[in-house]
Amino acid sequence: MNxxxxxxxxxxxxxxxxxxxxxxxxxxxxxxxxxxxxxxAGKTTTLRMLLGLVAPxxxxxxxxxxxxxxxxxxxxxxxxxxEATGFHPDRTGRDHLRVIACSAGIQRSRVDQVLDRxxxxxxxxxxxxxxxxxxRQRLGLAAALLGDPWVLILDEPGNGLDPAGLAELRDxxxxxxxxxxxxxxxxHVLSExxxxxxxxxxxxxxxxxxxxxxxxxTGTQGETLEAAFLRLTSDLTRPAGAAAPAGx
Amino acid sequence: MRVLIRTEVLKLRTIRGPWLVLAVGPLLVIAGxxxxxxxxxxxxxxxxxxxxxxxxxxxxxxxxxFGILAVAGEYRHKTITxxxxxxxxxxxxxxxxxxxxxxxCIPAALVSTSVGLGVAAAWWSAKGVPFAWxxxxxxxxxxxxxxxxxxxxxxxxxLGALIRNLTAAIAAALAWIALVEGIVAQLIGNLARWLPFYxxxxxxxxxxxxxxxxxxxxxxxxxxxxxxxxAFAASAITTSIRRDVx
Numbered sequence: 001m002n003x004x005x006x007x008x009x010x011x012x013x014x015x016x017x018x019x020x021x022x023x024x025x026x027x028x029x030x031x032x033x034x035x036x037x038x039x040x041a042g043k044t045t046t047l048r049m050l051l052g053l054v055a056p057x058x059x060x061x062x063x064x065x066x067x068x069x070x071x072x073x074x075x076x077x078x079x080x081x082x083e084a085t086g087f088h089p090d091r092t093g094r095d096h097l098r099v100i101a102c103s104a105g106i107q108r109s110r111v112d113q114v115l116d117r118x119x120x121x122x123x124x125x126x127x128x129x130x131x132x133x134x135x136r137q138r139l140g141l142a143a144a145l146l147g148d149p150w151v152l153i154l155d156e157p158g159n160g161l162d163p164a165g166l167a168e169l170r171d172x173x174x175x176x177x178x179x180x181x182x183x184x185x186x187x188h189v190l191s192e193x194x195x196x197x198x199x200x201x202x203x204x205x206x207x208x209x210x211x212x213x214x215x216x217x218t219g220t221q222g223e224t225l226e227a228a229f230l231r232l233t234s235d236l237t238r239p240a241g242a243a244a245p246a247g248x
Numbered sequence: 249m250r251v252l253i254r255t256e257v258l259k260l261r262t263i264r265g266p267w268l269v270l271a272v273g274p275l276l277v278i279a280g281x282x283x284x285x286x287x288x289x290x291x292x293x294x295x296x297x298x299x300x301x302x303x304x305x306x307x308x309x310x311x312x313x314f315g316i317l318a319v320a321g322e323y324r325h326k327t328i329t330x331x332x333x334x335x336x337x338x339x340x341x342x343x344x345x346x347x348x349x350x351x352x353c354i355p356a357a358l359v360s361t362s363v364g365l366g367v368a369a370a371w372w373s374a375k376g377v378p379f380a381w382x383x384x385x386x387x388x389x390x391x392x393x394x395x396x397x398x399x400x401x402x403x404x405x406x407l408g409a410l411i412r413n414l415t416a417a418i419a420a421a422l423a424w425i426a427l428v429e430g431i432v433a434q435l436i437g438n439l440a441r442w443l444p445f446y447x448x449x450x451x452x453x454x455x456x457x458x459x460x461x462x463x464x465x466x467x468x469x470x471x472x473x474x475x476x477x478x479a480f481a482a483s484a485i486t487t488s489i490r491r492d493v494x
Contacts, residue, residue, distance in 0.1 A: 069336040086326040095262035103334035
């Protein structure tokens with residue numbers, strides 16, 4: 001068992017709609033992996049299945065070889081940033097983190113540490129109601145870091161961040177991967193991804209389109225990430241599931 | 249479970265909404281008792297004291313709303329995601345909420361009781377009628393009213409977990425109490441006393457205060473409400489385990 005993520009045959013159907021269709025990939029520790037796809041590709045559903053929030057119709061999504069629900073101390077294993085709106089508006093940023101620390105058996109001193117790490121110390125005692133989108137994103141990131149997890153799963157973590165915030169996020173994620181942690185982040189801001197990730201997983205229409213090193217994708221044919229992304233996710237030029245993903 | 253209970257208490261301590269809901273209870277008691285006196289109730293009738301303090305039980309409506317906030321409030325603000333990320337065993341989360349929310353309604357009902365006793369004693373004294381502090385019927389009415397509050401809070405937790413949409417859950421609860429239960433009662437006649445709000449009134453409103461029908465005895469009403477709370481809790485737990493959180 002390594003500290004990675006293993007997804008095998010992962011499928012989610014909502015009635016007649018197949019949101020995620022037989023996804024298989026692994027995410028290795030020690031690098032930042034970008035999880036890319038157009039809107040509605042199934043990124044969020046996949047991440048929510050990894051986190052035990054959505055039950056797969058078929059297949060498995062494992063973290064370090066275990067389902068999320070089987071983890072004894074999930075917050076100390078996995079940190080997740082899912083959406084910028086998951087805060088009670090009346091609660092202060094610090095209290096939001098205290099609640100999570102309490103629920104996960106994490107020492108209260110960690111709250112101050114993560115607030116400092118995301119640069120939210122000054123706003124910590126204000127109610128989240130008055131936070132900007134970028135501040136909420138930072139608070140979500142602080143919550144993810146609270147348990148000092150070795151796997152980070154981030155759904156559009158760059159949303160609402162200003163350029164300085166994006167640069168900080170990039171340094172933070174690269175630093176976490178540098179520690180040997182597993183970092184999986186979804187995004188559709190390709191310019192941000194291109195500067196942050198080592199590996200990419202590209203999905204569209206719920207199916208896998210590409211897994212591999214970013215350098216392989218953009219290096220070999222001299223393509224930009226954007227051009228490669230559009231080629232891989234456009235069903236007009238390439239029928240769904242027609243190509244075996246490279247580097248898998 | 250201790251960690252989960254501590255977490256639920258901390259969640260409650262760090263927001264205001266649920267407290268505002270509970271704070272309406274004493275106001276309702278003040279208004280209700282004053283209304284009873286002003287509308288010319290006979291203060292010399294020994295039953296009037298129990299009737300006045302039966303308003304403690306009626307604050308169970310706010311206990312119900314308070315309970316609904318436990319889960320539906322978390323869906324409203326999407327904090328449920330963080331809750332289940334910390335504790336993937338969703339049944340235990342619901343269980344902790346049942347305990348905490350029902351337990352919090354007991355001191356809240358006791359506050360309503362103190363306020364109610366103070367207001368009633370003041371009115372009685374203002375009208376020159378001695379207030380019988382040892383009146384057994386009054387104290388059993390109060391005890392039943394407090395229990396009614398706890399039971400309705402637990403039912404609220406279950407209802408909120410089943411419906412999940414906060415507005416819809418509150419609307420459904422109020423519609424049931426204000427309208428639907430009365431209509432159902434007319435259709436089923438004598439069986440109406442088994443319905444939750446009727447049972448609550450049997451438990452907390454002195455058994456004969458407001459309803460013409462033969463009501464359940466107090467202990468029977470307590471069992472019926474406990475059964476409702478258990479049924480709501482069980483279905484809340486099973487559906488919460490099964491449902492996707494997205």
